[in-house]
Amino acid sequence: MEHNSALCPKFESAFTLLSKKWTGLIIQSLLAGPKRFREMADIIPNMSDRMLSERLKELESEGIVVRTVYPEVPVRIEYALSEKGTALETVMQEVQKWAEQWV
Amino acid sequence: MEHNSALCPKFESAFTLLSKKWTGLIIQSLLAGPKRFREMADIIPNMSDRMLSERLKELESEGIVVRTVYPEVPVRIEYALSEKGTALETVMQEVQKWAEQWV
Numbered sequence: 380m381e382h383n384s385a386l387c388p389k390f391e392s393a394f395t396l397l398s399k400k401w402t403g404l405i406i407q408s409l410l411a412g413p414k415r416f417r418e419m420a421d422i423i424p425n426m427s428d429r430m431l432s433e434r435l436k437e438l439e440s441e442g443i444v445v446r447t448v449y450p451e452v453p454v455r456i457e458y459a460l461s462e463k464g465t466a467l468e469t470v471m472q473e474v475q476k477w478a479e480q481w482v
Numbered sequence: 483m484e485h486n487s488a489l490c491p492k493f494e495s496a497f498t499l500l501s502k503k504w505t506g507l508i509i510q511s512l513l514a515g516p517k518r519f520r521e522m523a524d525i526i527p528n529m530s531d532r533m534l535s536e537r538l539k540e541l542e543s544e545g546i547v548v549r550t551v552y553p554e555v556p557v558r559i560e561y562a563l564s565e566k567g568t569a570l571e572t573v574m575q576e577v578q579k580w581a582e583q584w585v
Contacts, residue, residue: 387578387581389578389581389582389585390507390510390574390577390578390581391507392581392585393577393578393580393581393584393585394506394507394510394577394581395503396585397501397506397577398500398501398502398503398505398506399501400498400501402501403497403500403501404493404494404497407493407497463584466580466583466584467580469576469579469580470573470576470577470580471493473572473573473576474493474496474497474500474573475490475492475493475496476572477496477569477570477572477573478490478492478493478495478496478497479492480569481496481566481569482492482495482496
């Protein structure tokens with residue numbers, strides 16, 4: 380997989396996005412289906428609510444996560460992967476396969 | 483891809499390792515073949531030598547990178563991916579594919 384001398388800028392920006400602390404785990408948790416904030420916070424130990432909220436905002440602005448507000452009483456807010464986010468499943472599967480064999 | 487309630491610890495530690503800033507790009511550059519320190523530093527813009535050296539030490543201790551010293555004059559030191567490191571190629575390819583389509 381020979382690359383030109385400089386690393387592919389798209390790869391670089393994708394990896395920079397994905398390599399932010401907690402991002403991979405948040406995406407992994409949403410691959411199993413839409414979640415509310417508290418559900419995600421419970422699944423990913425050691426991550427602060429402030430960090431989860433920051434990462435969700437970033438992922439929303441990147442078009443990877445979609446936030447839906449259900450006007451119920453009380454209001455229900457759910458986070459789900461967009462098509463762009465769901466397309467990350469194979470990346471996550473490959474990380475999982477590597478982890479099972481090598482970690 | 484349903485997971486038990488807590489995220490798989492192996493996935494978590496693999497993603498935490500891979501998501502350190504610059505690590506993905508260093509692995510990507512070594513997938514194209516063994517490199518000397520200066521060659522890697524030139525390929526990955528904006529990364530300090532101190533950071534590259536720190537990451538290489540971590541990757542060595544994780545068994546992902548192998549450092550070989552050739553007793554020539556002057557001494558030649560090369561970094562290459564181990565079998566464990568080379569096994570990351572599919573992860574990198576999936577990131578590249580996703581990046582080309584979505585970034």
